[in-house]
Amino acid sequence: xxxxxxxxxxxxxxxxxxxxxxxxxxxxxxxxxxxxxxxxxxxxxxxxxxxxxxxxxxxxxxxxxxxxxxxxxxxxxxxxxxxxxxxxxxxxxxxxxxxxxxxxxxxxxxxxxxxxxxxxxxxxxxxxxxxxxxxx
Amino acid sequence: xxxxxxxxxxxxxxxxxxxxxxxxxxxxxxxxxxxxxxxxxxxxxxxxxxxxxxxxxxxxxxxxxxxxxxxxxxxxxxxxxxxxxxxxxxxxxxxxxxxxxxxxxxxxxxxxxxxxxxxxxxxxxxxxxxxxxxxxxxxxxxxxxxxxxxxxxxxxxxxxxxxxxxxxxxxxxxxxxxxxxxxxxxxxxxxxxxxxxxxxxxxxxxxxxxxxxxxxxxxxxxxxxxxxxxxxxxxxxxxxxxxxxxxxxxxxxxxxxxxxxxxxxxxxxxxxxxxxxxxxxxxxxxxxxxxxxxxxxxxxxxxxxxxxxxxxxxxxxxxxxxxx
Numbered sequence: 001x002x003x004x005x006x007x008x009x010x011x012x013x014x015x016x017x018x019x020x021x022x023x024x025x026x027x028x029x030x031x032x033x034x035x036x037x038x039x040x041x042x043x044x045x046x047x048x049x050x051x052x053x054x055x056x057x058x059x060x061x062x063x064x065x066x067x068x069x070x071x072x073x074x075x076x077x078x079x080x081x082x083x084x085x086x087x088x089x090x091x092x093x094x095x096x097x098x099x100x101x102x103x104x105x106x107x108x109x110x111x112x113x114x115x116x117x118x119x120x121x122x123x124x125x126x127x128x129x130x131x132x133x134x135x136x
Numbered sequence: 137x138x139x140x141x142x143x144x145x146x147x148x149x150x151x152x153x154x155x156x157x158x159x160x161x162x163x164x165x166x167x168x169x170x171x172x173x174x175x176x177x178x179x180x181x182x183x184x185x186x187x188x189x190x191x192x193x194x195x196x197x198x199x200x201x202x203x204x205x206x207x208x209x210x211x212x213x214x215x216x217x218x219x220x221x222x223x224x225x226x227x228x229x230x231x232x233x234x235x236x237x238x239x240x241x242x243x244x245x246x247x248x249x250x251x252x253x254x255x256x257x258x259x260x261x262x263x264x265x266x267x268x269x270x271x272x273x274x275x276x277x278x279x280x281x282x283x284x285x286x287x288x289x290x291x292x293x294x295x296x297x298x299x300x301x302x303x304x305x306x307x308x309x310x311x312x313x314x315x316x317x318x319x320x321x322x323x324x325x326x327x328x329x330x331x332x333x334x335x336x337x338x339x340x341x342x343x344x345x346x347x348x349x350x351x352x353x354x355x356x357x358x359x360x361x362x363x364x365x366x367x368x369x370x371x372x373x374x375x376x377x378x379x380x381x382x383x384x385x386x387x388x389x390x391x392x393x394x395x396x397x398x399x400x401x402x403x404x405x406x407x408x409x410x411x412x413x414x415x416x417x418x419x420x421x422x423x424x425x426x427x428x429x430x431x432x433x434x435x436x437x438x439x440x441x442x443x444x445x446x447x448x449x450x451x452x453x454x455x456x457x458x459x460x
Contacts, residue, residue, distance in 0.1 A: 055341065057334075072334060072428035074350075077141035079455060086419050087426030089334040112318040114342035131342075 010121070012098035028104045029097030031134045032118050032127025035059045038084050040068050045080030049073050053133075056115055059125050060088045066123040067094065094119040097126045101136050104129055142425055142456040144448065147211075147353055147435035148175040148199075151182055152372055155190035155198075161441050162199040166206040168445035169453055174211035174242065174328075174353070174433050175199070179218060179250040182375040183393045193227045200234035207238045211328055211353070211433075212310045214246025216264055217254040221271035221290050225278035225297065232279070232301030241275070242328050243268060244310030245384070252387040261384075265319055272307055272323050279304035308351065311336050312380060318343045326351060329429065331380075332420075337428030351431040352424045355408040356417055358436055358443045365410035366401070368438040376407035408437055414451035421456070 012018055012027070036050040036058045047058055060069035069088030078087060094117045095104060108116060108131050118126040146165035148158050158175065165173050175196065178189040192210060199208055210231075215221055224241070231239045245264035252258065259267070270289045277284050283296040309320035310328040317336040320327045321343030327350045329336055341347045355376060357369035369376070374396035375383070386392055404410070409420045417434070424432045434452075436444035 057338075070334060071426050072337065074428050074430055075422075075426040077430070078422055078425055079141070082422050087422040089332070089427050092334070112314060112321070112339040112343050114338065 026101050026136070027097060028095065028099045028101050028118055028129050028134075029126055031101055031136070032097075032129050033133055035117075035128040037061050037065075037125070038071065040085050040088070042084045043080060044075060044078045044082045044084060044087065047071065047076060047084065049076065053128075053130060056128060056130060057092070059117060059128070060084055061125060065125050067092070067117055067119050067125045070117070092117055094123075095129070096121060101134060105131065105134060105136075142421065143172065143431040144170065144421070144452060144456065145172040145174060145351070145431055145433035146170045146444075147433040148173055149435055149437075150176045150190055150192055150195070151178050151186045151188055152438070153188055155188075155195045157441075158190065158195050159198045159202055162206070162208070163202050164441060164445050166203050168449045170206060170448065172207040172209070172431065172433075173199075174209045174351075177210055177213045177250075179253060181389055182249065182373075183396065184389045185371060185374070185393070186389075193231065196231050196239075197234060200231070200239075203238075205238070207240065208235060209240040209308065210242050211308070212242035212244040214244055214250065214264075215267050215271035215290075216246045216251045216259065217256045218246075218251055221274035222278070222292060222295060224271070225275040228275065228305045229279045229297050229301055230299055232303070232305050233299060237302065240306040240308060240326075242308045242310060243272060244328070245316065247384045248387050249389070249392070258385075258387075261315075265315060268309070269319055269323060272309070275307065276304055306348070308349070311340070314339050320344075321347065324348070328353070332424040332427040332429065334427035341428070349431055350429045351433060352429040353433050353435055354417075354420055354424060355435045355437055356420075356444070357408050357410045357438065358412070358417075358447060359410075359440065360412065362410060362412060365412065366405055368440070369404045369408040369410055370401040372438040373408055374401070374404070377401070377403050414447055414455065417447070417452065418455055421452075 038047045040062050058071040062068040069090045070092040071088045075087045115130045177192040181189050228241045248258045267289045281300050284292045286292040306325040308326035308328050309324035311317040311320050317339035321340040326348040327340040329352045357365045359365035375392040377399045378395050421432050
């Protein structure tokens, strides 16, 4: 059960279910994977990659699961005590969950990218859109 | 010794050092424990105060002679006006033979600084990328022993190199933007970057059928005190404050000097890690590795090269060596 507070646009930006001609089955929020995550105050020794997607970045999260950075798998080569905050790429590129799947695939191809983080308008992690994992 | 989890390399700056010193620095690096080094290829220094720009292939011959196991690459050569794919393939093939498999070639779209002397028009970035892409293909064919006949951006008439390596050189492509990173992924064996930018690494990996190494250059200025470190950075590497969009576009060392002077030294320690100890250097390396780089080449700015060798041997290698 959800309360519609911010209007239809706010609802869809949150990736919440919709019906009708703008049905949810083509929104990127329905096609994301859940990437490995690490708290921003963790150390490299605490980080685990997603074995199903070992080349994907680790999402570094702050309070309320807000995405604050990305860590490439190479970071696991660092000494275990290295702070995640020091190694992460701050403020990675993100898209909103209500983006149409076709638009996201087109943009990823245009940008020569395999993946992009999906966050709500307030920055909370929704998932990772991975080109090879999207079958529409 | 267990291999280091993070590979550290030594950057030999042709712009700053007498060629005989570069050869000594290569020995110093190998003796300090570095497994890999990169040497820059310049026709002119970035700024007049650097006062050097030796012919890099000549220096490489001497480095091949004084080193035994250290991998050495060139970072980077361009194919615009100064060097054609024929000349580069010829030189790279010979370097591969001299280094007995320890050599790799770094290429890029070049800087006007090193091309303007030929009096030709400075091509657009797109034109330079096309020349680079075609040139890489020609170098691969020539270094593989093919007889090459080609007309396009470059012309090659009935050439087969006589001195050939056992295997053609790996070719790394320098990139600071998405288009060059995509080119590196599509036709390169590795990527060379100068900033810890995870976006270009992502582009490289997503466009490469089998992504190779991703190597970065980190400028450091190590000294006994911070003021001296900053002063050395500003004396020897002032163009670090020049906006990246201008680096490829200015034609003369005096222009880089004028722009750097206009900007002033206040931001030098944002572009060069000025430090007295290892901690800031380790933090900067962490940032490169977190962005997807597997090798970080350390460029100690200025003449005090022994200080980097000592720090690497005493602190950096022990820190980054992976323990069971």
